[in-house]
Amino acid sequence: MGDPSSQSQKRSTGSWVPGKRNCHHPPHQKSTPQKRQRIISSTSETEEVDRFSDLADLLQQDGFRGVYKARTGEAHDGCAIFWKEELFSLLHQDDIEFRKFGLRDNVAQFCVLKVKIVQIRTTTRTLLVGNIHVLFNPNRGDIKLGQIRLFVEKADAISQEWGSIPVVLAGDLNSMPQVVSCNFVIHGKLDILLHDRRKLSGQIKSSPRWKTFRSPIQDANSLRMTISRPLRYGWSKEELQNAAGSGGATHLQHRLKLCSAYVGVPGTSSTRDRYGEPLATSYHSKFLGTVDYLWHSKELLPVGVLETLPVNILSETGGLPSEAVGPQCK
Numbered sequence: 001m002g003d004p005s006s007q008s009q010k011r012s013t014g015s016w017v018p019g020k021r022n023c024h025h026p027p028h029q030k031s032t033p034q035k036r037q038r039i040i041s042s043t044s045e046t047e048e049v050d051r052f053s054d055l056a057d058l059l060q061q062d063g064f065r066g067v068y069k070a071r072t073g074e075a076h077d078g079c080a081i082f083w084k085e086e087l088f089s090l091l092h093q094d095d096i097e098f099r100k101f102g103l104r105d106n107v108a109q110f111c112v113l114k115v116k117i118v119q120i121r122t123t124t125r126t127l128l129v130g131n132i133h134v135l136f137n138p139n140r141g142d143i144k145l146g147q148i149r150l151f152v153e154k155a156d157a158i159s160q161e162w163g164s165i166p167v168v169l170a171g172d173l174n175s176m177p178q179v180v181s182c183n184f185v186i187h188g189k190l191d192i193l194l195h196d197r198r199k200l201s202g203q204i205k206s207s208p209r210w211k212t213f214r215s216p217i218q219d220a221n222s223l224r225m226t227i228s229r230p231l232r233y234g235w236s237k238e239e240l241q242n243a244a245g246s247g248g249a250t251h252l253q254h255r256l257k258l259c260s261a262y263v264g265v266p267g268t269s270s271t272r273d274r275y276g277e278p279l280a281t282s283y284h285s286k287f288l289g290t291v292d293y294l295w296h297s298k299e300l301l302p303v304g305v306l307e308t309l310p311v312n313i314l315s316e317t318g319g320l321p322s323e324a325v326g327p328q329c330k
Contacts, residue, residue: 052066052068056068056080056082059082063085064082064083064084065083065085066081066082067080067081067093067111068080069095069108069109070107071106071107071133072097072105072107073104073105075105079107079108080131081129081131083111083113086116087115087116087117088113088116089113090111090112091113091126091162092110092111092112093109093110093112094110095108095109096132096151098147098150101146103135103147103150103242104143104147106132106135106147108131108133108147108150108171109130111129112127112128112158112165113126113127113128113129114126126162126163126165127166127168128158128159128165128166129167130151130154130155130167130168130171131169132147132169132170132171132173134147134171134172134173134175135147135174138198138199138202140197141181141195141198141200141243142235142240142243144173144174144181144201145181145184145192146242146244148173148181148184148185149244149252149254151169151171152169152185152256155167155169155256156255166297166299167258167297168294168296169185169258169293169294169296170292171293173185173201173291173293174201174291175200175201176201176202176291177275177277179201179202180195180199180200181200184252185258185295186258186260186295189253189254190251191250191251192235192240192243192249193233193235194233196233197239197243235250258295258296259298260277260293260295261294261295262276262278262293263275263276264276264296264301265304265305267307270310270311270312271308271309271310277293278290278292280309280311281308281320282320282321283314283319283320284320288311288314
C-alpha cells in the first residue's frame with residue numbers, strides 16, 4: 001500500500017535451512033535458534049516494481065537473477081522474484097493474471113528453484129517461491145479474498161506437481177496482521193459469512209497523523225450471539241463468487257501449512273509487534289503499519305530476514321518505501 005508514484009520498491013527477503021518448528025507462538029515464547037551450518041538460500045520478492053530493468057541491473061552486481069510479471073491494465077508496475085545464481089537455478093515459472101477471473105488487474109508469480117550447491121546437507125533440493133500484490137481497496141474484501149485464495153491454491157497445485165516441494169510465499173496483502181485475510185493464509189480456513197467484506201483487511205480509523213487498521217474480529221464476535229447467521233453480513237452471490245469461486249460457497253480452505261518467517265526469527269520491540277510481525281512495512285501521510293508478509297512451509301526453518309526500521313527512524317525519513325532508505329539484502 002505504498003505510494004504508487006514512488007520509484008522505490010517493497011521487498012521481502014529470507015534465508016532458510018531445513019527444519020521444523022511450531023509456527024504460531026510469538027518470539028518471546030521461543031528460545032533463540034542455535035547457529036546453523038549454512039544458509040541454503042537467498043531469495044528476494046518485490047512488489048510495486050515500476051523499473052525492473054534498473055533493479056535487475058543493480059541486484060546483478062550482487063549475483064542475483066530475477067523474473068518480472070507486469071500488472072495488467074494501465075498501471076506500469078508489477079511483481080519480481082530474485083535469487084542468488086550461485087545457489088539456485090530456475091526450473092519453472094508461472095503466474096496469475098487476476099483479470100482473467102474478474103478480479104482486477106493485480107498479478108501473482110511463481111518460481112520453482114533448484115539448489116545448486118551439492119555440499120549443502122539437505123534433502124530439500126527444490127523450492128517454490130511465490131509473490132503477490134493484492135488489491136488495495138479496503139471495501140472490496142471479496143476481491144482481496146479471491147486473489148489470496150487463487151494464490152494459495154496455485155501454490156499448492158505447483159508444489160504437488162513437483163513432488164510436494166516446500167513453499168515460500170511473499171507479498172503485499174494490503175491487510176494488517178491478525179485480520180481475516182492474513183489469518184486465512186496461516187490457518188487455512190475461513191467462514192466468509194462471519195465477516196464484513198468491507199473490514200476484512202482491518203477497519204480504517206482516523207488519527208491526527210495517520211490512519212491505522214483495527215481488527216474487525218472482535219466486532220464479529222460481539223454480533224455472533226444476537227444476529228442469525230444468514231443475516232450477519234450481506235454477501236451477494238457475485239461477492240461470494242469473487243471470494244470463494246462459487247456463488248453458493250461460504251467457506252474457504254487450503255492445504256498449505258504455513259508459518260511466518262518474521263515470527264520465526266525473533267526481533268526487538270522497536271521493530272516488531274507482540275506477535276513477532278514487523279511494526280511497519282509501509283508509512284506515508286495517511287498510513288503507518290504492516291501490509292507485507294513472508295510465509296514458508298513448516299519443513300523450512302528461517303535463519304534470517306530483512307529487518308524493518310524502528311518507527312522513530314521512519315518518522316525522520318518521511319515515508320516507506322523511500323529512496324532515502326534503500327532495501328538491504330542479507
